[in-house]
Amino acid sequence: MTGYIASLALAGVTLFVILLLMRSRRIREKYAAIWIVIAIITGVVGLVPSLLTWTASQLGFEAPVNLLFFAAMLVLLLISVQYSVELSTLEEEVRTLAEEVALLRLDVEDVRSDTALPSTAAHEDDSSGSRLS
Numbered sequence: 746m747t748g749y750i751a752s753l754a755l756a757g758v759t760l761f762v763i764l765l766l767m768r769s770r771r772i773r774e775k776y777a778a779i780w781i782v783i784a785i786i787t788g789v790v791g792l793v794p795s796l797l798t799w800t801a802s803q804l805g806f807e808a809p810v811n812l813l814f815f816a817a818m819l820v821l822l823l824i825s826v827q828y829s830v831e832l833s834t835l836e837e838e839v840r841t842l843a844e845e846v847a848l849l850r851l852d853v854e855d856v857r858s859d860t861a862l863p864s865t866a867a868h869e870d871d872s873s874g875s876r877l878s
Contacts, residue, residue, distance in 0.1 A: 749791045756788035783820065 766772040801812040
């Protein structure tokens with residue numbers, strides 16, 4: 746019975762922390778949704794432990810804990826795949842932005858080198874005291 750109370754407490758703490766992170770904008774909604782669903786499922790299993798036993802027997806698992814391990818591995822695998830996709834997308838965006846910055850720097854250097862010669866000559870003329878009066 747203590748394990749079920751612990752799972753209820755864990756679900757409540759997880760839900761509370763995720764909501765705090767969402768409120769402070771430290772986690773995006775699409776990632777928070779995953780953890781909220783996990784917290785709700787953990788809470789339901791804590792409230793109705795016979796549901797886990799029934800589900801395990803219906804799916805052909807020998808023990809309910811085997812179903813929990815399988816579900817945990819599946820969730821971790823899906824989260825890893827999702828993060829890999831996100832990482833690949835972000836790497837491509839960073840590469841594109843770095844190329845754009847390099848091209849913009851080249852353009853700025855070209856503009857500076859084109860305008861540096863005439864402005865330097867005009868500045869030297871001004872400093873020599875040959876102003877028109």
